[in-house]
Each structure stands twice: as C-alpha cells, then as structure tokens.
Amino acid sequence: MKSLSVSKAVTALMLAGLVLLPLYSSLSGNIFILTLFTRIIILALAAASLNLIMGFGGMMSFGHAAYLGIGGYAVGMLAQEGVGSGFIQFPVALAASAIYALVIGALSLRTRGVYFIMITLAFAQMAYYVASGLARYGGDDGLTIYKRSDFSGLVDLSNRTQFYYLCLACLFGVIFLIWRIVNSRFGLVVQGLRSNEQRMQAIGFPAKRYQLVCFVISGTMCGLAGALLANNTDFVSPAVMYWTRSGDLMVMVILGGMGTLFGPVMGAVVFLLLEEFLSQITEYWALIMGPLLLLIVLFGRGGIMGMLGRAGRG
Amino acid sequence: MLLVVEQFLNGLQFGLLLFLLAAGLTLVFGIMDLVNLAHGSLYMMGAYFAATFAAWTGSFLLGALMALGATLVLGIVLEMTALRHLYGRDHLDHVLATFGLILFFNEAVRLIWGPAGLALPLPAWLTVPVPILPGIHYPAYRLAIIAVALLVALLLYLGVMRTRIGMLIRAGASNREMIGALGINIKLLYTLVFGLGAALAGLAGLMQAPILTVQIGMGENILILAFVIIVIGGIGSIRGAFLAAIFVGMIDTLGRAFLPNLLRQVLSGAAASTAAPALSSMLIYLLMAMVLVVRPEGLFPAHRR
Numbered sequence: 001m002k003s004l005s006v007s008k009a010v011t012a013l014m015l016a017g018l019v020l021l022p023l024y025s026s027l028s029g030n031i032f033i034l035t036l037f038t039r040i041i042i043l044a045l046a047a048a049s050l051n052l053i054m055g056f057g058g059m060m061s062f063g064h065a066a067y068l069g070i071g072g073y074a075v076g077m078l079a080q081e082g083v084g085s086g087f088i089q090f091p092v093a094l095a096a097s098a099i100y101a102l103v104i105g106a107l108s109l110r111t112r113g114v115y116f117i118m119i120t121l122a123f124a125q126m127a128y129y130v131a132s133g134l135a136r137y138g139g140d141d142g143l144t145i146y147k148r149s150d151f152s153g154l155v156d157l158s159n160r161t162q163f164y165y166l167c168l169a170c171l172f173g174v175i176f177l178i179w180r181i182v183n184s185r186f187g188l189v190v191q192g193l194r195s196n197e198q199r200m201q202a203i204g205f206p207a208k209r210y211q212l213v214c215f216v217i218s219g220t221m222c223g224l225a226g227a228l229l230a231n232n233t234d235f236v237s238p239a240v241m242y243w244t245r246s247g248d249l250m251v252m253v254i255l256g257g258m259g260t261l262f263g264p265v266m267g268a269v270v271f272l273l274l275e276e277f278l279s280q281i282t283e284y285w286a287l288i289m290g291p292l293l294l295l296i297v298l299f300g301r302g303g304i305m306g307m308l309g310r311a312g313r314g
Numbered sequence: 315m316l317l318v319v320e321q322f323l324n325g326l327q328f329g330l331l332l333f334l335l336a337a338g339l340t341l342v343f344g345i346m347d348l349v350n351l352a353h354g355s356l357y358m359m360g361a362y363f364a365a366t367f368a369a370w371t372g373s374f375l376l377g378a379l380m381a382l383g384a385t386l387v388l389g390i391v392l393e394m395t396a397l398r399h400l401y402g403r404d405h406l407d408h409v410l411a412t413f414g415l416i417l418f419f420n421e422a423v424r425l426i427w428g429p430a431g432l433a434l435p436l437p438a439w440l441t442v443p444v445p446i447l448p449g450i451h452y453p454a455y456r457l458a459i460i461a462v463a464l465l466v467a468l469l470l471y472l473g474v475m476r477t478r479i480g481m482l483i484r485a486g487a488s489n490r491e492m493i494g495a496l497g498i499n500i501k502l503l504y505t506l507v508f509g510l511g512a513a514l515a516g517l518a519g520l521m522q523a524p525i526l527t528v529q530i531g532m533g534e535n536i537l538i539l540a541f542v543i544i545v546i547g548g549i550g551s552i553r554g555a556f557l558a559a560i561f562v563g564m565i566d567t568l569g570r571a572f573l574p575n576l577l578r579q580v581l582s583g584a585a586a587s588t589a590a591p592a593l594s595s596m597l598i599y600l601l602m603a604m605v606l607v608v609r610p611e612g613l614f615p616a617h618r619r
Binding site for chain 1: 343349396399400403405406407409410411413414415416417418419420421422424425534535538541542544545549588591592593595596599602603606607610611612
C-alpha cells in the first residue's frame, strides 16, 4: 500500500500548491504566475473531462478541443450581441457543447478504435473551419471579448484572484463529479465496456447508449473549460480548436496518467510548465518537446501517476 | 461550360494528389497497423526538399527527383530510429508519438528554412496552357500532375498485385507471423513499405508545392483530408482510398466553386455569402458522416481476418 501513499502525497502537495498559489503571487508581487496557472487550471479541467471518456471509457477522442472553441464562442458571440450575463452565457456554452457532443458522439460511436480517433479529429476540424467562416464573429482573426461574463456581484471575473479561485472551484467540482460518476453503477458499466464491450452487451447493457451519455457529459465539462478560457484570454478564435490543441489535451492526459482521477491535472501542470520553461530557454522549444513525447510514449508507461506508483513500490 | 470543365479537372487533380497521400497512410496502416500522424510532415518535407534542391540545381525535374529520393531516405531513417519501436503497441501510443514527431518536424523546418514560406517556381515549359477541348485551355502543370498521379496509381496497383514484393506485402498484411516463419525478412519489408509511403507523401508534397506556397504546417490540413478519405474508403484498402480520394477532391473543389452561386439562388445575397464558405468546407465532413451512417467500416473495407 506504500505505492498509493507516494502518489497520494505528491497529489496532495500539488493541490495544496494550487490552492495557496494566489497567496504566493500577492506576497511576491508575481502576477504572471497567477495568469499562467489560471490557464493551466482551465486546461487541466479540459484534460480531466477528456480523461473521463479516454481513461475510464476507452473512447480515444482526438477532437476534444472543439468544445473549448464551442464554449468560448458561446461566450464571445453572446457578449458581441450584448448579452453579458454569465448566468446566460455559461448555460448556453454548456448546452451548445452538449448538443454538439450528442450529434458527434452518435455518429462517431458507430465506429471504434482508430476510426474513432480519426472521425473525432475530422469533426473537430470541421468545427474549426465553420468558426473560420463566421465572418460576423471575426472569422479567422477571432473575436475579442470586451467584457468578461457578468455574474452580478456573485463573483467578479475581472478580479484575477477571484477568477483564479472560480476556475479552481470548477476544476475541483468537475473532478468530484468524475469521481462520483466513475464509482456509480453508470461509471462501472462504462468501464466495463472499455474492458470488454461484447461481454457487456451479452449481459444485456445497451453499450452505445451508455458510451454516448458518457461522451456528452465529458463534452459538456470541456465546454465549461472553453467558457472559462475565453474569459481568461478575453478572446476566442478558431485556433483554440485547432487539432494540435486536441493533441495537447491528449498528451496531458497520457503524461499524467490515463484513468486516474488527478493524473490529468498533474499532466496539465507538468506539460504547460515544461512548455513555458522550454520556450524561455529556446525559441525552438518544440524541437525538444517533440522527441520528449516520443520518449514518454516509448518508456513512460502509465504516465506520471504510474511512475510514482512504481517508485513507491521501490 | 469552361468553368465547369476547368473545376472538374481541378477536382480530379486535387483528388489524385490526395490519393498519393492517402495511399501511403493506408498502406502503412494496413500492413504495419501503424497510425502515422507524421505522414503530413513527410508531405511537407517533400515540398521543402524540392524547393531547396530545385533552387540548388536550377532544374525543376532534377530537384523533384532528388527530393523524392530524400523523402524516401528520410522515411527509412524515421522508421529505423523511431517508428519501428511502435509496432504492436496501442494505437493511442502511435498517435502521441507521431504527434511529437510533427512538433519536431515543424520546428526543425523553422530552424533550418526560417518561418517564411518558400516558393518553387515552375519551368517555362510547364506553365503554358494546353488546349484540351476546342476553346478550352488548361495549365500544363496541372495536367502533368494528373498524368503522374495516375501513372503512380497504376504502378502501385501493379506493384502490389503483380510482383513478388507486392505479394509479400499483402501476405504481411494478412499474417505477419506466418510470413516471418517462412523466412521472409519482415523487418526489412516493413522498412521498405514505410519508405514507399514516405516517398508517396513526398511526391504529393513536391507536386503541390508550385501551386501553393511551401510553408510550415502545410501537411497538417491535408493530412486530415487524407484521414477522411481513408475513413470513407475503408482503412487498409488502396482501391477504396483511390475512389474516395477522387470523390473527396471533386466534392471539395466543386463545392467551393459552385456552392456560393447555388446558395445565392435560394438565400439572400448576404446570408449566402456568409454561409457559403462555412458550408463548402463542411461538405466533405458531412459526406463522411453520411458514409458512416450507412457503412461504418467505410465503402471498401479491406478484407482482414
């Protein structure tokens, strides 16, 4: 049981760090780190949502960035049309993501394996092109959001610390939800489908229906990340749904540890800090990042969580 | 009439180019069971090599030939150093590892050739318009692309179906342990197949280069089209890839050319000009969705196991 304690200790340290970060930021006067970590937390939320279908459900979606864009565009378009209330913007962002996930999921889940990877990728790319074609909302150049979502005094999104804690609360909320889902009867069925779909079907579970519901939940969660991301950057453009972003999310999940509760958060923190660190050393950071990914795939089975587990076992 | 013929040929040319790319992808997937996202990078490298070698030798043809050789070698080196270790692993591992390779190639290109794109000028004899029908001219270069791609498709078909190597390749696709047990050097065979796929991607890239600019990331958008094609055609099937590629090339080109006018007859001018670009770029994905609803395995699935 020692293995559990090592990864648990590291996770607890990381979470404590995330909670206390604004304190450090205000004491040291380092505002940049707060902005950086707001972004990290939002993308960790997206990665956690991807992990729900990828790690627990075995559905390898390569188009998860589409929800980041849909959530973001819902906020941006409503703001453009003069609807500034977050109580309208956020539900619309979630609903739009859910509807997209329902349609795409219903089509994509007809296939499996590598077809599924390619199809989710292609549909996300379709969303990317549609956004590029929205001339009214900036097209290729994207859409500037002049005013962040207004939650009428409940929480002020323009206040850096409040926004940070809002994002963190959303992340914890989503992880709690995922924990409840994974351990529910529904979650066990979905995990069973990952292990052996035929057997589950033979027992009498309607496989596709369970997977579709899981797919929609995951997409909706990622739509929330999209709405937060648009508020964070005050900007949304087709580039947020570019397929390399979906790849980044996948990398975060794998890097942290697929099918673990806090692995994606760990993955997002490490991946984005590494990106930040490497890009400060050299302009050509991807030259190092690319081969690093290859090495992680070849040698780092189970991601960081897996390695921590092995280290614990000695 | 002129426009229709011209766009029809453009569609055919684009489709054949897509076929070259999709053929390599589907070959590598069908035989080695490897999902190679970096296939688009090989396409990009083909274009960069061609632009460099053509400027260096001063001859378009010589540059193109050297670029073809260079992508073949690059593919072989890539297979031997990195991708060989991915055979038999999970598809997700393939996706991630080759995603890393894309990052690497894009950055390496930026380091070597700089962030600005290159141009690959055509020799004068390829830029003349050729009369194809009375009163209708078509650029010689695009005709040359059609001819070369058709020739390559034919050679590929004959090579896979009629030669000894082709027989080994097909045998390797259906049962790799068995042909290994029969004393065939399967490692070498895989390296060759990967090199062939790389050369096909390079050929597509260098032929496309004079039409578009040679730039970083040029392989990524077209790679996704190649994915759509092999999903529609059925993974591992070269015949399916050929038909689906032509189909997708046609739909994409004709859609972009004629959809705005068609929409304008139904909708108001402003609405049509807003909807047309989005709708025409969605067309092939809608097509893919329809194919999936009817035939989830693609139109011509390769017969496997």
